[in-house]
Amino acid sequence: MADLRIGIDVGGTNTDAVVLDADGRVIAKAKRPTTPEVTEGLRAALDAVLAELGNGREHVTRVMLGTTHATNAILERRGPRPGGRGTAGRARHHRRAPALRLA
Numbered sequence: 001m002a003d004l005r006i007g008i009d010v011g012g013t014n015t016d017a018v019v020l021d022a023d024g025r026v027i028a029k030a031k032r033p034t035t036p037e038v039t040e041g042l043r044a045a046l047d048a049v050l051a052e053l054g055n056g057r058e059h060v061t062r063v064m065l066g067t068t069h070a071t072n073a074i075l076e077r078r079g080p081r082p083g084g085r086g087t088a089g090r091a092r093h094h095r096r097a098p099a100l101r102l103a
Contacts, residue, residue, distance in 0.1 A: 004059045008045060010038055010067040017045035019053060019060075028052035038067075 003022040008015065011034055019028040030048035035041040042065075050057050 002059050003061050004053070004056065006046070006049060006060055006063045008042060008063070008065050010034055010042055010065070012068065015041040015045045017049045019049050027056075 004027070005020045006017060007020065008017045013034060014031050015034045015038075017030045017032075018026055021027050028049040030045045030052070032041050032044040032048065035044075046063075053060075
């Protein structure tokens with residue numbers, strides 16, 4: 001059981017997590033409600049697939065996050081409006097997201 005990947009999708013209603021093996025087969029999956037504090041639902045889905053993996057969690061090499069929750073907010077024009085300044089190529093303007101630990 002080597003080279004496992006976790007994919008997480010935060011939707012408006014549910015947060016889904018899936019673990020894929022090196023051949024792309026699903027070996028664990030979970031669906032948890034998306035919470036107002038998005039990281040709570042994300043963490044619940046992640047914890048569920050990690051629990052299903054047991055000791056196999058040490059073989060996770062990548063975690064990918066997709067979020068239809070944010071995409072829908074943009075498409076529906078909810079939330080803050082983007083600023084008019086361009087910051088292309090200016091890494092100092094990027095903010096680091098809080099880390100989630102797998103342990």
